[in-house]
Amino acid sequence: MIFWIDTHCHLDAPDFWPLAHTRQALVATENIVYCVIPAIHVANFDAVRNLAHSQNHSYALGIHPLSVAHAHDDDVAILDATLNQYQDDERLVAVGEIGLDFFDPALNTDLLCERQEFFFHEQLKLARRYRLPVLLHTRKSVDHVLQGLRREAPALGWRGIAHAFNGSWQQATAFLDVGLKLGFGGALTYPRALHLRQLATALPLSAMVLETDAPDMPPQWLYKTAAQRAAREPQGINSPAELPRIGMELAALRAISADDLAKATTHNALQALPKLVDIDQI
Ligand SMILES: [Zn+2]
Numbered sequence: 001m002i003f004w005i006d007t008h009c010h011l012d013a014p015d016f017w018p019l020a021h022t023r024q025a026l027v028a029t030e031n032i033v034y035c036v037i038p039a040i041h042v043a044n045f046d047a048v049r050n051l052a053h054s055q056n057h058s059y060a061l062g063i064h065p066l067s068v069a070h071a072h073d074d075d076v077a078i079l080d081a082t083l084n085q086y087q088d089d090e091r092l093v094a095v096g097e098i099g100l101d102f103f104d105p106a107l108n109t110d111l112l113c114e115r116q117e118f119f120f121h122e123q124l125k126l127a128r129r130y131r132l133p134v135l136l137h138t139r140k141s142v143d144h145v146l147q148g149l150r151r152e153a154p155a156l157g158w159r160g161i162a163h164a165f166n167g168s169w170q171q172a173t174a175f176l177d178v179g180l181k182l183g184f185g186g187a188l189t190y191p192r193a194l195h196l197r198q199l200a201t202a203l204p205l206s207a208m209v210l211e212t213d214a215p216d217m218p219p220q221w222l223y224k225t226a227a228q229r230a231a232r233e234p235q236g237i238n239s240p241a242e243l244p245r246i247g248m249e250l251a252a253l254r255a256i257s258a259d260d261l262a263k264a265t266t267h268n269a270l271q272a273l274p275k276l277v278d279i280d281q282i
Contacts (some may be wrong), residue, residue: 001032002262004247005269005276006240008097008135008183008211009035011057012047013213015237034241036273038097038135040064041071042078054089058276060096060135061086064121066107067199068115076122083130089277094160095127096135100148103140117148124152133273135161136180142167146174161272164213166196176207181272185211186219186238189249201253204263209246209269214238219246 008013035057037048038207045061052059061082063071086092100116101107107116127134138145142162149158157179165172170253172182187193188200200208212219215238222236229235244258270276 002244002259003032003034003266004210004262005266006033006035006212006214006242006243006271007161007209008185009037009214009240009270010216011035011037011053011055011214011240012044013215016239018221033243034058035240036060036093036135036269038062038064038094040097041067042075042082045078045082049086049089049092058093058273058279060094061092062094062096062098062135062215063119064097064100065101065116065120065137066104068119069107069112069136071115073118076119076126077176080126081125083126083132087130090275092132093273093275094133094135094176095123095130096160096161097137098123098134099137099139100144101137101139101143102144108167109225113151117144120145121152124148124253127160128153129261134158134180135160138162138167140164142171142175146171146178149178159272159274160209161209162218163211169199169202170273171250172199172207181209181268182207183209183211184250185213185246186217186222186242188247188253189221190223191220191221197253200250205254205256205264206268208250208265209272210243210250212240212243212246214240214242218242219249221245 020227038060039045039048048059081138161181161183162175163183184200188196218238219242224235247261251258
């Protein structure tokens with residue numbers, strides 16, 4: 001039996017209703033997959049906490065950059081109050097998912113970029129105040145996110161994960177230098193993702209944690225092209241149950257055993273998210 005940690009999984013997403021489907025998917029594997037469930041806006045804080053407790057996983061609280069268009073300034077105060085209320089909850093392991101997204105043109109207006117920066121910085125401050133790691137969203141925004149991290153805590157460094165990392169070698173090194181780990185998942189299973197696969201092969205093993213980002217980011221074996229979808233081939237649902245296979249793919253790239261990869265990435269996840277240590281199962 002191999003133990004894996006899925007450091008980023010939106011298990012509360014509607015794709016996983018009914019929950020029976022998810023349980024089935026998780027039981028279908030011979031492996032154990034333990035999940036960290038990030039929040040994306042104040043409206044799902046209760047859902048991720050309840051799910052973590054009822055399903056024996058962990059969770060993070062935060063306002064996602066793709067949520068800021070609908071978020072209110074008061075939501076920062078709600079996050080503050082909720083972190084305060086649950087700071088002794090052993091299953092609350094980070095502030096997240098937070099960060100910046102400069103990929104989506106709809107979010108790239110001056111006003112919304114400013115709003116993204118506002119929420120990002122306020123939430124970095126809260127992470128410092130509550131001594132929690134961060135789960136970072138960095139799509140087309142790695143350098144800005146790094147600047148933000150350096151500005152909020154120039155000398156102290158950070159703990160946490162740059163999730164779904166897909167930047168340059170230099171950017172990878174910069175994240176490692178401020179104390180973060182890099183999250184790798186389904187994107188590396190595509191043979192054409194040459195740069196990402198090369199990065200995942202060459203980085204030190206101590207830099208990496210695994211994630212599915214489910215239900216987003218389907219691995220290659222679940223992905224259906226537009227033509228396949230038109231031919232009514234069912235779209236596979238990405239779930240934490242895919243993590244062992246993603247891990248095996250990465251292990252093969254690095255020419256190590258799946259067991260060694262699972263052990264190393266679990267160790268790295270505990271370093272990035274130290275409160276995971278308090279969970280009995282781990
Ligand atoms: Zn996410």
